Amino acid sequence: MVLPESMxxxxxxDPPVTPKDAATVVLLRDTKxxxxxxxxxxxxxxxxxxxxxVFPGGGVDKRDADVDIAWTGPEPEWWAEKFACPxxxxxxxxxxxxxxxxxxxxxxxxxxxxxxxxxDTAPYASARKSLVDREFSFxxxxxxxxxxxxxxxxxxWANWVTPAEEPRRYDTKFFIAALPEGQRAxxxxxxxxxxxxxxxxxxxxLWKAGERALLPPTxxxxxxxxxxxxxxxxxxxxxxxxxxxPKVIREGRVLRPVLPGDPAYHRAVGHLDARPDDTLG
Numbered sequence: 001m002v003l004p005e006s007m008x009x010x011x012x013x014d015p016p017v018t019p020k021d022a023a024t025v026v027l028l029r030d031t032k033x034x035x036x037x038x039x040x041x042x043x044x045x046x047x048x049x050x051x052x053x054v055f056p057g058g059g060v061d062k063r064d065a066d067v068d069i070a071w072t073g074p075e076p077e078w079w080a081e082k083f084a085c086p087x088x089x090x091x092x093x094x095x096x097x098x099x100x101x102x103x104x105x106x107x108x109x110x111x112x113x114x115x116x117x118x119x120d121t122a123p124y125a126s127a128r129k130s131l132v133d134r135e136f137s138f139x140x141x142x143x144x145x146x147x148x149x150x151x152x153x154x155x156x157w158a159n160w161v162t163p164a165e166e167p168r169r170y171d172t173k174f175f176i177a178a179l180p181e182g183q184r185a186x187x188x189x190x191x192x193x194x195x196x197x198x199x200x201x202x203x204x205x206l207w208k209a210g211e212r213a214l215l216p217p218t219x220x221x222x223x224x225x226x227x228x229x230x231x232x233x234x235x236x237x238x239x240x241x242x243x244x245x246p247k248v249i250r251e252g253r254v255l256r257p258v259l260p261g262d263p264a265y266h267r268a269v270g271h272l273d274a275r276p277d278d279t280l281g
Contacts, residue, residue, distance in 0.1 A: 016164035016169070017166070017167060018169070019161050019162060019171035020060070020169065020170050021059065021089060021093065021171055021172075021173075022060060022096070022173070023060065023173050024056070024097075024100075024172050025056055025100065025101045025175045025176070026157065026175070026177070026225065027179050027185055028179065028225070028235075029197065030230055031199075034229070035199065035200065035225065035228055035229070036198060037197070037199075037225060038105060038185045038187075038195070039055060039195070039198060040053070040104065040189070040191070040192035041193055043192060053212045053213060053214055053218065055218065055221070056101050057101075057172065058096070058100040058103075058104070059170070061092075061137070061138075063139065064092040064138060065089070065091055065092035066138075069142060070142055070148040072114035072151065073149075073151030074152065075151075076090045077090070079093065079151070079156070083241055084241070084242075094154065095139070097154060097173075098149055098150075098154070099131060099138040102124075104187070104189040104191065104192070105187060106183075106187075106188060107121070107180065107183050107184075107185050108147075108180075109177060109180065110150055112146060112148070113148060114150075117181075118147070118180070118183070119181060120183075121183060127145065154175045154177050155237070156175060156239065157176045158217070158221060159172070159173050159174065159242065159243050160174065160244050161245040164245075165247075165248050171243075173241075185197070199226070201226045204219060204226065216246050220259075244259065246258065246259055
């Protein structure tokens, strides 16, 4: 994989920028052709990952940690253990995952009680816009609407951290979720100019053909999900989550990300181990 030249600066921050906490959700659905994932193409020119094909997601809002939120499913302590993070952060991550999914795709992983999920999100269209504009918290929205966050509809999948070379860094927890019956993902967000459902293997093939731009977390997630025969099978996978921090190596004028386990990882550019002749300048 090759990164666009513009994605990695000639010099990196000293010290590296502290990553912001973020959540990403891979929405899945079953079709006759196999499992499909919902994807968005970020608007070109955005400060981070412009033009890239990604899953819905975004940064944690401090209000996502609101303890008054109605909640059903695995408790924050369970998520904290899965993601090896403090319990308050685990709560905020799950809330951010559900909120960002709603804001960016219109899919709402919540219901009037612990055993149901809304089948039509149209009545919440104005609230969706208000959430995007940060007019109120997600907890307030759920409370006013009489809805319960369905943490049981999510499963933990991975944890990716932006390389130290980037001026904008995120510590992103990846979740997967099945598209609730009756709901549709619309991709109606100002952050994206295209939305689609695709089989993971299809997206990888389009990426190889130069028709999609993917970051390592996206193509690795798609590769893993491409091995799952059904959404239920994917949701049943019990994954061990550990932080994955790519590094970047320059090969001539080409920038290539490398992952732990790659023989080149030890010589890749990194803030702590870079020598003068290793830098991107």
